[in-house]
Amino acid sequence: MNFRNRIELTLENGVAHVQLVRADKMNALDPEMFAAILEAGSHLFEEPAARCVVLSGAGRSFCAGLDLTSMGQTDRHREVPLTERTHGNANAPQQAAMVWRKLPIPVIAAIHGVCFGGGLQIASGADIKIVAPDARLAVMEVKWGLVPDMAGYVLWRGNVRDDVLRELTYTHREFTGEEAVAYGFATHADANPLARAMALAQDIASKSPHAVRAAKTISNKWWDATNDQLLMAESHEQQRLMGSKNQREAVLAGLEKRKAEFGDP
Template sequence: MDLTVNPPGRIAISMDADGVAQVRLIRSDKMNALDPDMFAALIDAARVLHDLKGLRCVVLSGEGRSFCAGLDMGSMANTARHDRAPLTDRAYGAANLPQQVALQWRKLPVPVIAAVHGVCFGGGLQIASGADFRVVAPDARMAVMELKWGLVPDMAGYALWRGTVRDDVLRELTYTNREFSGAEAHTLGFATVVDPNPHARANAIAADIANRNPHAQRAAKRLFNAYLYASEAEILMAESVEQQAIIGTKNQIEAVMSQMEKRKGVFVDG
């Protein structure tokens, strides 16, 4: 099933019968660099996915030679400063539009996997960092690129890297713009899995995720989104609340039966 995203020509979305959605950046002639239309299409993509019935997992990737080369500096330079909303405007809860483009993958109710190959610089790295985890090609080229252009990372990078990238490592990479490989990214904390075919590996993981109780998957994601910032007492209560809502339900019983019978689970929404 193909889904419509506006404006066209930047993002393509499809979902298979198992509920795995493919979100692909398709501005391949520009290495999927971020221009205003790409920002708008990414926002619309998350809107389309958020309440999509049957959705179980999302794989986020880029077509062509790269995942995303970061900001299209030429396009952004041609957008008059007075035509842009102030970055201090909060249009998406606590976030502005560029921040939402990266943060929204954490806000989706299902797990999101980024499959990264080729170049993944600047804003592209921050978008990939918004996924629950990243499968990265060993020869991928990655960098915290913003200071090269006299800017700072501002697409939620600091919030997303907290807890995954060591503070002093992040400072060195931010101050110097040093490029690092996908293999090194695993050591640094930017990559979760390194694989020469990241898209195939991400899809294999997504298929496994899709064969799990979707209510438990969504509950686990809510807990992950809260636990880094909550007190111990808040975490303990949140665990209990989520488990109380799941245990003994039709999907939870089906999860047990499908494992015992060594078959694919048959789960329902709602």
């Protein structure tokens, strides 16, 4: 499935592969790319067969960030102010990153080459980030007289140390994939991040989709919910799962030492 010649989406064995395909521009973010990302995300909300998502970039890089030429032309004629919430709690650029966190299924980003600015924020929306050790990353916005405003501050909270984020933001210093893991921007470094991400996605897709979705629901509340709210979230999700068809299948498959056959949500 193609979205605006910017995103290719394939679905196989429960794994949706969402790939940025503006390779000639290192998948830089122009208005069509933003629109395509939002459309692909909306499609996945309504796709019950998708159990995990892999987010990657075609060609030499994951995403070089904003296409400043096209975005500059657009911004001069912006009709909707950035302060207007057009997608729930977010504006459209923020939703391009937040949609991956908001999806009810896990998202794994496979990062290689360049991952700058808005590209880094989009990758940060993933639950898990696999990065090439020699990838080049940067919180780039201050270089262009801007600030990170695509949900980065929300998505980095709890992962990236405060003083490290301040330094990288103020200086827009590049850092490697290995440093990204140490800093909290990424989960694992791997020489073949896409292969690692696809293998992990297949593993997740083999688990009970209802249990995985419930775990993501709780995880999304983890950082800013109170203890009481988290305790209730655990109880609420567990109450829904216990005795359900997929939960019974998980137990039987484990006892019978066979592959589980789960139904879609």
